[in-house]
Amino acid sequence: MTDPSGRRIAVGVTGASGVIxxxxxxxxxxxxxxxxxxxxxxxxxRLLLDEIxxxxxxxxxxxxLRARYGPGAGxxxxxxxxxRDMGAAxxxxxxxxxxxVIVPCSMKTxxxxxxxxxxxxxxxxxxxxxxxxxxxxLVPRETPMSLPALKNLVACAEAxxxxxxxxxxxxxxxxxxxxxxxFIAGKILNALGFEQHLFPQWTGRVNRSET
Ligand SMILES: Cc1cc2nc3c(=O)[nH]c(=O)nc-3n(C[C@H](O)[C@H](O)[C@H](O)COP(=O)(O)O)c2cc1C
Numbered sequence: 001m002t003d004p005s006g007r008r009i010a011v012g013v014t015g016a017s018g019v020i021x022x023x024x025x026x027x028x029x030x031x032x033x034x035x036x037x038x039x040x041x042x043x044x045x046r047l048l049l050d051e052i053x054x055x056x057x058x059x060x061x062x063x064x065l066r067a068r069y070g071p072g073a074g075x076x077x078x079x080x081x082x083x084r085d086m087g088a089a090x091x092x093x094x095x096x097x098x099x100x101v102i103v104p105c106s107m108k109t110x111x112x113x114x115x116x117x118x119x120x121x122x123x124x125x126x127x128x129x130x131x132x133x134x135x136x137x138l139v140p141r142e143t144p145m146s147l148p149a150l151k152n153l154v155a156c157a158e159a160x161x162x163x164x165x166x167x168x169x170x171x172x173x174x175x176x177x178x179x180x181x182x183f184i185a186g187k188i189l190n191a192l193g194f195e196q197h198l199f200p201q202w203t204g205r206v207n208r209s210e211t
C-alpha cells in the first residue's frame with residue numbers, strides 16, 4: 001500500500017460514546033494523505049453501529065468516510081487490524097508508526113494503558129508509543145469521572161501521553177453535531193503535529209455570522 005505523505009498514524013477506537021470523533025479525525029488525516037493503521041475494540045465496533053447507522057460496520061469504513069466527508073477522505077490509505085492480533089506490526093517498537101490517538105478512549109482502555117497491561121492490540125500499541133517516547137493522544141469520554149479514572153489520566157499524562165478530553169467548545173458557534181466533532185478532531189490533529197482547518201483559530205473575538 002502506498003504511503004504518500006510518509007506519515008503513518010495509529011488510530012485506536014474503543015467503546016466510549018463519541019465514535020463520530022474517530023470518524024472525523026480519520027477523514028481529516030486521510031485528507032492530508034496519511035496512512036492510518038486502525039484498530040477497533042469490540043465495543044468500538046458496537047458503538048459504530050449504535051451511534052452512526054445499523055449498517056455502519058468496519059468493513060464499510062472507507063465508504064462511510066467518503067460518504068460523510070467527501071472524496072478527500074480517499075486521498076490517504078488505511079488498514080484495519082484485529083484488536084486480538086498481538087502479532088500485528090503496531091505491537092512492535094520496531095514498526096515506524098510515528099504517533100497514536102485513541103479516540104474515543106473508554107475508561108477501561110484508559111486503565112489498561114495507565115497500568116501497562118497490553119491486554120489488546122490497542123493497549124499494546126499505546127504502550128509501544130510510551131516506551132518509544134512517541135506521541136500518544138488519549139481522548140477520554142466519561143462523565144462524571146471516578147477517582148480511579150482521574151488517577152489513570154494522571155498516570156498516562158506522567159508517562160508522556162497527551163490527555164485531550166472529548167470536551168468541545170462553544171465559542172466558535174457550532175451549528176451542527178459535525179461542528180462539535182470537527183472541533184475535537186482539529187484539536188487532535190494539532191496534538192499530532194498537523195495543521196488543521198476544521199475550526200477557525202481564535203482571533204480574539206467571536207466570529208458571528210450575521211443572518
Ligand atoms: C452505548 C454504550 C456507551 C458507552 N459509553 C461509554 C463511555 O462514554 N465511556 C466509557 O468509558 N465507557 C462507555 N461504555 C462502556 C464500554 O464500552 C465498556 O467499558 C467496554 O468494556 C470498553 O471496552 P474497550 O475499551 O475494549 O472498548 C459504553 C458502552 C455502551 C454499550
